[in-house]
Amino acid sequence: METRxxxxxxxxxxxxxxPGGEGIRLCxxxxxxxxxxxxxxxxxxxxxxxIAMARAGMREEVLSSNSMWLCASCYLxxxxxxxxxxxxxxxxxxxxxxxxxDLSSARTLTPTMYKSFSDxxxxxxxxxxxxxxxxxxxxxxxxRALKMTPLALSLIRHGRLSIRARRLKPEAxxxxxxxxxxxxxxxxxx
Amino acid sequence: xxxxxxxxxxxxxxxxxxxxxxxxxxxxxxxxxxLVELEDWNCCGSTPYTSVDELASLCTSARNLxxxxxxxxxxxxxxxxxxxxxxxxxxxLKEYPELRAKVDEALAAGGLEYHxxxxxxxxxxxxxNDIGSDDIASRVKRNLAGxxxxxxxxxxxxxxxxxxDHPEFPQSLDRLMExxxxxxxxFPLKSRCCGGSLVISxxxxxxxxxxxxxxxxxxxxxxxxxxxCPLCQTNLxxxxxxxxxxxxxxxxxxxxxxxxxxxxxxxxxxKTLGLEKCIVPAEKLLAQYVGR
Numbered sequence: 319m320e321t322r323x324x325x326x327x328x329x330x331x332x333x334x335x336x337p338g339g340e341g342i343r344l345c346x347x348x349x350x351x352x353x354x355x356x357x358x359x360x361x362x363x364x365x366x367x368x369i370a371m372a373r374a375g376m377r378e379e380v381l382s383s384n385s386m387w388l389c390a391s392c393y394l395x396x397x398x399x400x401x402x403x404x405x406x407x408x409x410x411x412x413x414x415x416x417x418x419x420d421l422s423s424a425r426t427l428t429p430t431m432y433k434s435f436s437d438x439x440x441x442x443x444x445x446x447x448x449x450x451x452x453x454x455x456x457x458x459x460x461x462r463a464l465k466m467t468p469l470a471l472s473l474i475r476h477g478r479l480s481i482r483a484r485r486l487k488p489e490a491x492x493x494x495x496x497x498x499x500x501x502x503x504x505x506x507x508x
Numbered sequence: 509x510x511x512x513x514x515x516x517x518x519x520x521x522x523x524x525x526x527x528x529x530x531x532x533x534x535x536x537x538x539x540x541x542x543l544v545e546l547e548d549w550n551c552c553g554s555t556p557y558t559s560v561d562e563l564a565s566l567c568t569s570a571r572n573l574x575x576x577x578x579x580x581x582x583x584x585x586x587x588x589x590x591x592x593x594x595x596x597x598x599x600x601l602k603e604y605p606e607l608r609a610k611v612d613e614a615l616a617a618g619g620l621e622y623h624x625x626x627x628x629x630x631x632x633x634x635x636x637n638d639i640g641s642d643d644i645a646s647r648v649k650r651n652l653a654g655x656x657x658x659x660x661x662x663x664x665x666x667x668x669x670x671x672x673d674h675p676e677f678p679q680s681l682d683r684l685m686e687x688x689x690x691x692x693x694x695f696p697l698k699s700r701c702c703g704g705s706l707v708i709s710x711x712x713x714x715x716x717x718x719x720x721x722x723x724x725x726x727x728x729x730x731x732x733x734x735x736x737c738p739l740c741q742t743n744l745x746x747x748x749x750x751x752x753x754x755x756x757x758x759x760x761x762x763x764x765x766x767x768x769x770x771x772x773x774x775x776x777x778x779k780t781l782g783l784e785k786c787i788v789p790a791e792k793l794l795a796q797y798v799g800r
Contacts, residue, residue, distance in 0.1 A: 439568060478526075
C-alpha cells in the first residue's frame with residue numbers, strides 16, 4: 319500500500335525527497351506513533367495527524383505547527399512503527415523545512431534554542447554550555463534568564479559550568495569552516 | 509591492552525558532565541583498556557543542528573568520522589546523543605548516494621575523505637560486550653552489596669537501533685550493576701525519555717517527563733539512579749529540585765554516571781570520580797563504599 323504523489327501536492331513530493339521523509343507514503347494511519355509519543359498531548363497535531371495533513375498538502379498548517387518542535391527525539395515511534403517509517407527523522411525533516419521556509423511556530427522556543435546551539439557549532443565547532451545559554455536567553459527573553467539563575471549558581475557551585483569554551487586548533491578550525499562553507503554552497507539535501 | 513578512539517562530546521569534555529569522562533578514563537585504566545581521544549574533534553551537531561540545517565550537520569558529524577577512520581579503531585562515545593548522531597550519519601551516507609556525494613565534496617574542501625568504515629560504539633556497549641564480566645568482577649574491591657540502583661538507559665543508547673540491546677527493555681546496564689554487587693531495581697520506565705534539550709525551551713513538558721522517571725525509580729525502591737548520558741544525568745539531577753517543587757514531591761535520588769559506580773566498586777577515590785559534582789549529594793549514600 320502506498321500513497322501516490324498527486325501532481326498538485328508539491329509538499330508531499332518535497333518531503334519525500336528529503337532523507338527520512340520518503341516513508342510518509344507508507345503510513346497506514348494506525349496511530350502507533352501518536353500513542354507512543356511522550357509529548358503528543360502537547361502538540362497542535364499528533365504525529366499521525368501530521369502525516370495525514372502533509373499527505374493532504376496542508377503545507378502551511380504543518381510547517382507552522384508546534385508539533386515537530388515538541389519531538390524529543392526519543393525514537394519510540396520509530397522502533398514501533400509497523401511500516402518502519404523513520405518518524406523521528408521525518409520530524410527533523412519537517413523542522414528543517416519549517417526553518418528554511420520561515421514558518422517556525424512562535425508558540426514554542428525550541429526553534430530559537432536549536433538556532434542558538436547551531437550558531438555555536440557553526441562558529442567554533444563546539445558548544446560551551448554557558449555561552450549557549452546566554453545566547454539563547456539573549457535571543458528569546460533575557461528576563462527569563464533570571465529564573466535560571468538558581469540553577470546556574472548550583473552548577474557553578476558544583477564546578478559544572480565553565481566560562482571557558484573548548485576551541486579547536488586554528489588549522490582544525492579552518493578545515494572545519496572550509497567543510498561547512500562548501501556544504502552551504504551545495505544547498506539543501508535535495 | 510584494548511584500544512579505542514574516544515569521542516567525549518562537548519558535555520563530557522569541557523561541559524557539565526566532565527565527571528563522566530574522568531570516571532570513564534579511571535575505570536578503563538584499571539581494565540587495561542585505553543580510550544585515546546580523537547584529536548581535534550568537533551561537536552557532533554546533535555539534534556539541534558540536524559533540525560536546522562541537515563546537510564551542514566551531516567558534514568559536521570562526517571568530519572569526525574573521517575578523522576576517526578584514519579586511526580582504524582572503533583569510535584567510542586559516552587554520550588547517547590553523540591552516539592545516535594554519529595551512527596545516523598553512517599547510515600545516511602550508506603542509504604543515500606546523492607547525499608553522500610555532497611558530503612564527500614564538502615569533506616574534500618577540508619582535505620578529508622570518508623569511506624564509511626568507522627564502527628560507532630557507546631561506552632556502555634564496550635562495558636557490556638567487550639570487557640569480560642570476570643574482568644570486571646575480579647577488580648571489584650568494594651562490593652556494592654545492599655545498594656539499590658535504578659538502571660536508567662534513556663532513549664538514544666538503545667534507539668533507533670539496531671543496536672547492542674533491546675530498544676525498549678534493555679538489560680546490559682542491569683547486568684553490569686549486578687556484577688558490582690549492587691541490586692538493579694525494577695524500573696519500568698528505564699528506556700523512556702527525560703525530555704533531552706527540550707528542558708531548556710519547554711521546561712514544563714520536560715519536568716513532567718522527569719517526574720515520571722523519578723517516580724518510577726523511587727517507587728520501585730531505588731536509592732540512586734545510574735545513567736549513561738550527560739543530558740539524562742543533568743535533567744534528572746539538576747532539575748530534581750524543580751520537579752519536587754512543581755509536583756510537591758520529595759525525591760532525593762542521587763543521579764550517577766554508571767562509570768562512577770564502577771569506579772566506587774573498584775575502590776577509586778571520590779575526587780577522581782568527580783562524585784562531588786552531583787547536585788543531589790551522593791556522598792552519604794555511598795559513604796560505606798567510597799575510597800578516600
